Amino acid sequence: MPCSDDAGGTDNAILRLVVRNHPGVMSHVCSLFSRRAFNLEAIACLPKGDGTRSLMLLLVKRDDRLEQLILQLRKLQDVLEVEPAHRGWTEFEALRASFG
Amino acid sequence: MRYTGAELIIRLIERQGVTTVAGVPGGMCLPLYDALAESRIRHVLARHEQAAGFIAQGMARATGRTEVCLATSGPGVTNLLTAIADAKLDSIPIVAVTGQVPTAMIGTDAFQEVDTYGLTVPITKHNFLVRSAGELLEVVPEAFRIAASGRPGPVLIDVPKDVQQQAIEVHRLPAPGEPDASPPLDAGAVARAAALIETAERPVFLVGAGVVASGASPWLRALAERGSIPVAATLHGLGAMPHDHPLFLGMVGMHAARATNLLLEECDLLIALGMRFDDRATGRAADFCPKARIVHVDIDASELGKIKHPTVGIAGDVGDFLGRLGPLLGRQSRAPWLARVAALRTAHGLRQPGAGDPFRPGGMIAPYGLIAQVAALAPANCIVTSDVGQHQMYVAQAFPFNFPRQWLTSGGLGTMGFGLPAAIGAALARPDRQVICFSGDGSLLMNLSELATAAEEEVDVKLVLFNNGLHGLVHQQQALFLGRRFIADRFQARPDFAALARGFGVSAVDLETASDPAAELASALARPGPCLINAPIAEEEQVLPMVPPGGANHEMIGGHADAVL
Numbered sequence: 001m002p003c004s005d006d007a008g009g010t011d012n013a014i015l016r017l018v019v020r021n022h023p024g025v026m027s028h029v030c031s032l033f034s035r036r037a038f039n040l041e042a043i044a045c046l047p048k049g050d051g052t053r054s055l056m057l058l059l060v061k062r063d064d065r066l067e068q069l070i071l072q073l074r075k076l077q078d079v080l081e082v083e084p085a086h087r088g089w090t091e092f093e094a095l096r097a098s099f100g
Numbered sequence: 101m102r103y104t105g106a107e108l109i110i111r112l113i114e115r116q117g118v119t120t121v122a123g124v125p126g127g128m129c130l131p132l133y134d135a136l137a138e139s140r141i142r143h144v145l146a147r148h149e150q151a152a153g154f155i156a157q158g159m160a161r162a163t164g165r166t167e168v169c170l171a172t173s174g175p176g177v178t179n180l181l182t183a184i185a186d187a188k189l190d191s192i193p194i195v196a197v198t199g200q201v202p203t204a205m206i207g208t209d210a211f212q213e214v215d216t217y218g219l220t221v222p223i224t225k226h227n228f229l230v231r232s233a234g235e236l237l238e239v240v241p242e243a244f245r246i247a248a249s250g251r252p253g254p255v256l257i258d259v260p261k262d263v264q265q266q267a268i269e270v271h272r273l274p275a276p277g278e279p280d281a282s283p284p285l286d287a288g289a290v291a292r293a294a295a296l297i298e299t300a301e302r303p304v305f306l307v308g309a310g311v312v313a314s315g316a317s318p319w320l321r322a323l324a325e326r327g328s329i330p331v332a333a334t335l336h337g338l339g340a341m342p343h344d345h346p347l348f349l350g351m352v353g354m355h356a357a358r359a360t361n362l363l364l365e366e367c368d369l370l371i372a373l374g375m376r377f378d379d380r381a382t383g384r385a386a387d388f389c390p391k392a393r394i395v396h397v398d399i400d401a402s403e404l405g406k407i408k409h410p411t412v413g414i415a416g417d418v419g420d421f422l423g424r425l426g427p428l429l430g431r432q433s434r435a436p437w438l439a440r441v442a443a444l445r446t447a448h449g450l451r452q453p454g455a456g457d458p459f460r461p462g463g464m465i466a467p468y469g470l471i472a473q474v475a476a477l478a479p480a481n482c483i484v485t486s487d488v489g490q491h492q493m494y495v496a497q498a499f500p501f502n503f504p505r506q507w508l509t510s511g512g513l514g515t516m517g518f519g520l521p522a523a524i525g526a527a528l529a530r531p532d533r534q535v536i537c538f539s540g541d542g543s544l545l546m547n548l549s550e551l552a553t554a555a556e557e558e559v560d561v562k563l564v565l566f567n568n569g570l571h572g573l574v575h576q577q578q579a580l581f582l583g584r585r586f587i588a589d590r591f592q593a594r595p596d597f598a599a600l601a602r603g604f605g606v607s608a609v610d611l612e613t614a615s616d617p618a619a620e621l622a623s624a625l626a627r628p629g630p631c632l633i634n635a636p637i638a639e640e641e642q643v644l645p646m647v648p649p650g651g652a653n654h655e656m657i658g659g660h661a662d663a664v665l
Contacts, residue, residue, distance in 0.1 A: 024217055024229065031221040071402035077226040077246060 012041060013062035014092075015070065016085035020078040021047050021054040028076050029056065038069050042092055053080070057088045101271075105233035106135035106264040109197060109257075112240035114141060115276045118168050120528050122146050122155035124179075126172025128212060129199030131264035133170075144528060144557060147549035149176050151521035153183020154547070156194045158525020161508040162483055162533075164313065166193040166247045167525070173199045174212030177219065177258075182515055184254045185223040189512025190336065191309060193252035195243045202262040203231065216258040225253030233266040241277030248279035251400040252313060282399065282417035285424055293371075293395045293412045293421075294428035300369035300393075302437045303329045306352060306381075309336035309511075310374015310398060310418045312504040319422035320373070321345070326426075328434040329371070330441050332360055334381045335511045337374075339501040349441070350450065353381040354647045355493040358448035358660070361645075361653040363441060364389050372396045374418040377407035378512070387652035397421045451644070451659050452498055459617050464638040467494045467566065473618070474536060474564055475500050477625045482534045483526045485509065487519035487543030490572035493643040495538045517546030520563060524550060527559035534560050534625075541567040541591065548600065554630040555605035561630045563601075567612075568637040569594050576642050580657060581649070601632035608632040 019025045026045065033040040042059035060069065066084075073082045103111065109132060113121070122144040125133045136143055146152035149171040156169035171180045177198050187194050201210040217229040226246045228239045236259075243255040297303055311320055317340045324331050324347050331341045332349040341348040349360045361383075364370070370392040375381065382388040385407050396403070396410035397418055404413035414421060454466020458473050471494060484499055485508045486492040492509060501507050508526055510518040523537035544565060554561055566572075575589040598608035607627065611634060614620040624631045645659030 024221070024227070027218060027221050035222045068402060068406055071404075075400070075402060 011062050012059055013066060014085040014088040015058040015060060015073070016081075016083050016088065017056040017058065017073065017079055018048075018081040019054050019056055020080065021052055022078070025054070025078045028078055029058075029073070032072055032076065036069070036072060038065065042095070044088075044091060044095065057085065057091065059092055101269070102267050103233070103270050104131065104135065104265055104267045105230075105236055105259065106131040107138075108233060108236045108270065109240060109259065109264070110135040110139045110141065111273065112236065112276075113168055114139060115273065116166065116241075116244050117276070118166075120144060120159065121168040121170055122152040122525065123170030124149050124152055124172070124176060125170075126176050126199065126212070128173035128201055128261045129170060129176070129197075129264070131261060132197065132199060132259070144524075144553065146521065147552050148547065149179035150183050150517065151547050151550045151553065153180050153187070153194070153196065154518055154521035155525035155528070155553070156196075157183060157187055157192050158485065158508060158522035159529035160192050160194055160525075161522065162505055162526040162529045164505065166195060166244050166252075167529075168195050168197065171196065171198050172212065173201055173216065174214045176212075177214055177216045181219060181223065182513070184220060184256065186510050186513040186515045186518065187254035188223050188225065190510065191252050191313065192254065193247040194254045195247055196254060196256045198256060198258050199264070200229070200258045200260040203260045204262070206260065216256070220256045223254070224256050227256040227258065229258045230260070230263050233263055233268045236263075237270065237274050241274050244277035245279060248277075250280065250283075251310075251398075282420050283415060285416045285420055286414060289412055289414045290421065290424050291428065293397075293414065294425055296369055296393060296395055296412060297327065297329075297371060297425070297429060301434070302367045302440070303327070303369040303371060304349075304364060304367040305329055305331040306334070306364070306370055306372045306375060307331060307337040307340045308334040308373065308375025311337055311340040312374075314374065314399075314417050314419040315504070316373070316419035316422050317341070317504050319419060319426065323422055323426060323429060327429050327432050328438055330363065330438070332364065334375045334378065335496055335509065338496060339504045339506045342502045343500040349445075351496050353383065353653065355497060355643055355645065356653070356656075357445075357450035357497070358645055358656060359444040361647070361656060362444055362448060365391070365654050366440070367392045370394045372410075373421070374398060376400075376403045380511075382407070383647045383651055383653035383655070387654070450497055455498070463612050463636055465611060465617070465635045467491070467637060467641055467643075468498050470564065470566075470635055471495055471498045471538075473621060474625065477622050478536055478562070479534050482506075482536050483508065483530060485519045485523040485526060485535065485537045487539040488514045488516045489540045489543055490576065490641070490643045491538050491540045491566035493573075494566075497643070516543040519543060520547055520550045520554070520561070523561045523563070524554055524557065524559050527561050528557065531560075534562065537561055537563045539563060539565050540572060541565060541569065541595075541597065542571045544597070545595075551601055551604035551606050551630070551632075558629045560628065562625055563630070563632045565597055565632060565634050566637045567597060567634055568639050568641065570639050572637075572639075572641070573643070575639065576646070577649075579642070580646065597632060597634045606630045606632055608634065610634045612636040
């Protein structure tokens with residue numbers, strides 16, 4: 001599974017999800033991580049367009065289970081798209097800075 | 101036309117073709133039950149919500165259709181969880197509709213409130229919390245679509261009481277939810293799989309629940325015969341090939357015949373169809389089929405490479421795959437491999453002590469003999485359910501399964517208490533069939549109350565009770581792997597199960613006290629309606645061979661030709 005190489009030397013990868021925007025979708029995504037013992041370092045989520053969908057950026061460990069993680073995310077009914085992202089590092093860095 | 105939310109749910113379930121639902125009513129689903137009273141759907145009153153879930157599962161497993169169970173909020177839901185989780189792990193299509201406290205009270209710790217949505221996220225294929233009656237027009241058909249599409253599974257719809265009561269104007273009811281079409285197959289991958297099969301010298305098919313779910317048994321048999329390829333099955337693949345077919349090797353894994361596990365050690369190509377490399381089938385996964393390349397076909401893409409990395413992985417329907425594979429495979433005799441198969445099976449086939457003579461002096465009954473007797477007496481088209489434990493593995497090893505959906509058992513979750521309610525469900529869905537439920541005295545007590553449901557529905561369920569006064573498989577593992585330090589394995593109080601059954605209004609025979617147990621067994625199986633058959637089993641009986649948990653399949657214990665029990 002090709003992933004971004006601009007990770008600044010970290011062993012993390014970023015996944016970009018488009019999801020249905022409703023109150024349960026975050027539970028579905030987070031529950032998958034705990035249930036399958038995948039590592040989730042950080043999440044950023046914002047509604048997009050008319051608010052029926054949200055964009056989610058997941059900061060995850062880049063290891064040999066990443067492909068399996070993507071396949072499992074694709075099975076979630078409310079997850080419409082899952083792709084390894086080539087952008088997002090600066091957003092997470094900015095978040096980190098704002099958290100102090 | 102005006103409908104309340106409850107009426108809409110029932111109407112939309114009717115339109116899915118559902119004719120029987122199982123459930124237990126309660127405060128937060130009373131509107132739903134009120135609407136059900138006006139429906140042509142038959143309601144089966146289970147005595148516990150878990151059993152309602154298993155009755156729905158029994159109907160679904162016996163037919164392949166999506167079936168429905170109902171429960172109220174709070175304890176109704178928490179009781180149902182085990183049956184939902186069981187359906188998830190075994191990929192069974194059910195839709196659970198649950199009552200919830202009114203929308204305005206959600207989050208207030210109201211009476212019988214529990215976070216149903218949160219509790220069921222990890223054990224459903226998908227779940228819904230419905231916030232308005234209008235949403236039901238989309239949610240109910242969608243639930244049925246999801247439950248039956250691709251790899252089937254349970255879907256839960258949680259409906260607050262006020263949503264059930266909300267009346268809305270509906271101009272047109274939505275079309276029933278239909279399963280999605282199977283994903284298109286990768287033609288290149290099918291060709292690569294065909295090339296691997298054509299050149300393999302020692303191939304084996306390993307078939308799982310997906311072969312049953314996709315109705316691929318005729319293709320499987322045809323291609324196995326054309327290519328002279330032996331077929332092994334997982335627990336849920338049993339029935340996909342007739343048990344007595346010369347190419348059929350029986351079950352693989354923890355309690356397989358030695359020959360079957362040894363043949364998988366030797367195969368050079370494993371063609372894994374609709375199975376997920378469960379640890380009870382593979383033993384230590386790294387040592388499973390060590391000499392084999394793997395073709396893995398499963399409709400769930402995430403299963404490809406999850407446990408074993410395939411040489412060729414194909415995400416698709418097994419029936420579609422075999423149909424496409426057919427024209428690409430030539431006839432082969434594979435004589436050396438079949439000779440090796442025959443030799444290993446002769447030397448290391450399944451040992452079934454007591455198979456020809458179940459009724460031993462002293463009143464104890466030989467498990468294999470009991471299974472053989474029941475199989476000989478029951479109609480050839482009977483459906484068989486089991487609970488979980490030693491009796492389940494004896495039946496998986498020895499019962500002569502002949503057709504798909506004949507064998508209904510809790511494999512993934514391994515739920516004791518599954519057998520009786522699942523048998524009731526199967527009997528309700530297939531009233532033309534006799535249903536045999538093999539159970540144990542540990543398992544049966546977990547859902548004993550369903551004897552009342554069986555009596556009420558007068559189902560043709562014959563409950564064959566392996567009664568050894570133990571958690572037999574716990575006892576066996578403590579004996580084999582824990583230095584015979586026995587704890588919590590033994591029942592000090594031994595209920596009189598025949599008397600209990602009669603107390604529920606279910607007829608019973610006790611082979612322990614019968615003067616002619618063979619005749620009693622025959623008469624019990626021949627009578628109409630439910631009947632419990634108590635069979636005393638010696639506590640030292642072990643189901644063998646057995647692969648130690650965590651061990652490789654070639655490390656199996658017991659079941660040798662010269663084994664003395």
